[in-house]
Amino acid sequence: MLELIIRRTLNVIPICLVVFTIVFCLMRIAPGDPATAMLGDYASAEAVQSLRQEMGLDRPLWSQYLDSLRGLLHGDLGRSLSSGAPVSDQIASALPETLALAASSLAIGLLLGVPLGIVTAVRRGRPVDHAGRLFSLSGLSIPSFVLGILLMLLFAIDVPIFPAIGGGRSGDLSDQLLHLALPSLTLGLIMMAYVTRVMRTSMLNVLQEDYIRTARSKGIGELRVVLRHALPNCLVPLVSLCAINVIVLISSSVMVEIIFSRPGLGRLLISAMRQRDYVSLQSVLVVYAGIVILVNMTADLLYGVVNPRIRSR
Amino acid sequence: MTPTLHEDLQLQVRDLEIAVVSGAERKPVVKGISFDIRRNETVCLVGESGCGKSVTALAVMGLLQTPPMRIVGGEILLRAGEEVFDLARLDPRGRAFRRLRGAAVSMIFQEPMTSLNPVHRNGAQIVEVIRRHTGLGRRAAWQRMLEMLRLVGIPSPEVRARQYPHELSGGMRQRVMIALALACRPGLLLADEPTTALDVTTQAQILTQIRELSRSSRTSTLFITHDLGVVAQIADRVHVMYLGEVVESGPVREIFHRPRHPYTRGLLASVPSIESEPFSRLTPIRGTVADLPENPAACPFEPRCESGFGLCRGRTPPLFEVSTSHRSKCWLEQEGRP
Numbered sequence: 001m002l003e004l005i006i007r008r009t010l011n012v013i014p015i016c017l018v019v020f021t022i023v024f025c026l027m028r029i030a031p032g033d034p035a036t037a038m039l040g041d042y043a044s045a046e047a048v049q050s051l052r053q054e055m056g057l058d059r060p061l062w063s064q065y066l067d068s069l070r071g072l073l074h075g076d077l078g079r080s081l082s083s084g085a086p087v088s089d090q091i092a093s094a095l096p097e098t099l100a101l102a103a104s105s106l107a108i109g110l111l112l113g114v115p116l117g118i119v120t121a122v123r124r125g126r127p128v129d130h131a132g133r134l135f136s137l138s139g140l141s142i143p144s145f146v147l148g149i150l151l152m153l154l155f156a157i158d159v160p161i162f163p164a165i166g167g168g169r170s171g172d173l174s175d176q177l178l179h180l181a182l183p184s185l186t187l188g189l190i191m192m193a194y195v196t197r198v199m200r201t202s203m204l205n206v207l208q209e210d211y212i213r214t215a216r217s218k219g220i221g222e223l224r225v226v227l228r229h230a231l232p233n234c235l236v237p238l239v240s241l242c243a244i245n246v247i248v249l250i251s252s253s254v255m256v257e258i259i260f261s262r263p264g265l266g267r268l269l270i271s272a273m274r275q276r277d278y279v280s281l282q283s284v285l286v287v288y289a290g291i292v293i294l295v296n297m298t299a300d301l302l303y304g305v306v307n308p309r310i311r312s313r
Numbered sequence: 314m315t316p317t318l319h320e321d322l323q324l325q326v327r328d329l330e331i332a333v334v335s336g337a338e339r340k341p342v343v344k345g346i347s348f349d350i351r352r353n354e355t356v357c358l359v360g361e362s363g364c365g366k367s368v369t370a371l372a373v374m375g376l377l378q379t380p381p382m383r384i385v386g387g388e389i390l391l392r393a394g395e396e397v398f399d400l401a402r403l404d405p406r407g408r409a410f411r412r413l414r415g416a417a418v419s420m421i422f423q424e425p426m427t428s429l430n431p432v433h434r435n436g437a438q439i440v441e442v443i444r445r446h447t448g449l450g451r452r453a454a455w456q457r458m459l460e461m462l463r464l465v466g467i468p469s470p471e472v473r474a475r476q477y478p479h480e481l482s483g484g485m486r487q488r489v490m491i492a493l494a495l496a497c498r499p500g501l502l503l504a505d506e507p508t509t510a511l512d513v514t515t516q517a518q519i520l521t522q523i524r525e526l527s528r529s530s531r532t533s534t535l536f537i538t539h540d541l542g543v544v545a546q547i548a549d550r551v552h553v554m555y556l557g558e559v560v561e562s563g564p565v566r567e568i569f570h571r572p573r574h575p576y577t578r579g580l581l582a583s584v585p586s587i588e589s590e591p592f593s594r595l596t597p598i599r600g601t602v603a604d605l606p607e608n609p610a611a612c613p614f615e616p617r618c619e620s621g622f623g624l625c626r627g628r629t630p631p632l633f634e635v636s637t638s639h640r641s642k643c644w645l646e647q648e649g650r651p
Contacts, residue, residue, distance in 0.1 A: 209427065210422060210424050210427040210428045211427060211428055211429055211430040211431070213376060213422065213428075214422065214428045214429065214430070214438075214490070214493075215430065216376055216414070217374055217376060217414060217415060217419060217420050217494075218414070218415040218441060218442040218445055218493075219410075219411040219412060219413065219414035219415035219416060219442070219445055219446065220411070220415075220441065220442075220445055221411065222406065229430055229433075232432040232433075233430070233431065233432055306432070307431075307432070308431065308432060308477040308479070309431060309477070309479045
């Protein structure tokens with residue numbers, strides 16, 4: 001088990017290198033450069049040229065690539081081209097915001113979606129099943145930015161319970177949690193829709209299995225049959241779904257962070273893109289790639305936990 | 314009114330009718346069958362696939378797929394200790410039935426590969442039923458489970474108990490199922506083709522195991538099979554079922570040596586024997602099992618029967634008494650017939 005974890009962690013390094021290289025190339029191919037973005041369209045050619053020199057953009061591409069790579073390998077992500085601040089500081093302040101958003105949305109999705117999936121499966125064809133399916137279908141159909149704005153209108157403006165924008169005062173946990181409520185509800189409700197569907201389908205399948213009949217033949221109550229005998233067998237598809245959806249979640253978090261003006265990775269990403277801030281951009285994207293890889297790795301390890309047949313291999 | 318049961322009997326099924334009910338439509342699956350099982354006796358239900366034998370067992374367990382299947386008539390009287398219950402009138406989901414299920418009556422299923430829960434350890438699956446019905450503590454239940462595994466012939470039970478079902482072979486898993494079914498010393502064991510999915514050598518071992526264990530624990534057994542070889546090995550009495558009805562019943566020797574019903578004779582003729590001539594042909598029963606009879610008034614077996622005559626097309630025969638213990642549902646048995 002430990003060996004597996006170490007091996008998988010070491011795998012992260014080459015993948016991040018590949019991502020870094022791709023991002024590096026893509027950005028140089030894309031039109032526009034940071035000097036023009038900073039100085040505006042009407043700047044003189046000399047001014048642009050001297051700024052480019054200052055930023056080191058006039059050097060050959062391979063030397064720029066090797067320099068940034070060397071920095072990355074030493075843990076030095078360089079300084080932002082637009083603000084001059086160290087990129088690692090920017091990421092260190094933005095990453096927790098994004099992780100908190102992703103984790104709380106995932107928690108909301110699972111805490112609401114798993115029970116709803118179970119109930120709709122057990123009460124198949126009854127009113128609660130129809131209502132639950134309608135609910136999850138609407139969750140699947142609504143884009144995160146629409147739901148985000150709707151929630152903001154409802155719970156920040158019409159009924160002002162939660163703050164509409166911002167990330168909360170740093171150091172004030174309750175204020176930060178209050179600011180987290182609407183963004184995580186936005187992503188969490190969408191997550192819940194997926195979880196409900198997968199949970200319902202796999203529960204319906206599992207309830208048909210022979211071992212469920214065996215469980216019933218022991219004379220145990222239906223609640224125990226569902227929770228102790230059926231539910232653990234539904235977890236494998238649920239883990240796969242979560243792995244895929246956390247990745248979707250991270251990408252929709254960019255949108256949600258923009259809507260709610262949260263100082264997370266998503267905002268950092270968008271502003272770096274606008275400024276053609278190569279240095280910040282490549283680091284942020286490598287961090288995103290790292291998150292995705294870690295999520296997949298966690299899912300692979302969880303498979304072993306939920307399924308004894310995988311564990312023994 | 315508390316139901317009564319003759320003191321020799323463990324189970325008595327009377328006029329049991331089971332139907333697939335959808336809306337106002339009722340498609341009968343089991344059409345008023347009656348049979349009984351004495352204490353410490355092994356009774357076989359024999360018949361082709363789809364004749365209603367498994368459904369009958371599931372009804373006794375209260376595990377019918379409801380909806381669409383439902384008991385629409387008759388009674389199932391089961392002895393449980395000093396008491397007698399009519400299972401046909403108990404709510405299968407109710408507390409009273411759950412107290413009996415696994416304790417007074419238990420079941421071994423056909424598919425050992427899928428009948429154990431893949432995410433729970435073998436031992437824990439047996440411990441669960443012991444703790445549910447006996448009130449034993451964790452440790453005592455664990456000991457009882459190990460004893461059961463030893464009893465069904467599982468080597469090094471301490472190791473096997475901590476393994477998962479996928480680490481056992483089919484035969485081993487079926488032994489675990491037998492241990493599970495007998496763990497609470499039920500008065501009645503239902504075995505639904507427990508050896509069909511196993512290879513022949515394992516089959517013989519499992520059969521012996523079931524027979525010996527049910528004898529030594531004084532458990533009556535209802536054994537469901539389509540394999541007449543199995544019947545010959547294990548049964549005291551046999552009920553032959555065709556299309557949801559019992560067509561012939563009697564002691565196992567009578568059924569094998571003096572079969573009366575044309576269907577039973579057909580079944581026996583279609584089994585190869587070690588004494589038959591090499592390369593001689595087996596005699597199959599002609600036709601196939603009809604889903605819905607064309608002529609509901611006729612004997613259900615009439616379209617496939619070799620010895621049918623006029624009366625068979627006009628009326629369904631009653632169960633005729635051939636001897637005190639042997640009955641056949643065939644007009645051939647009527648007085649004055651050869």
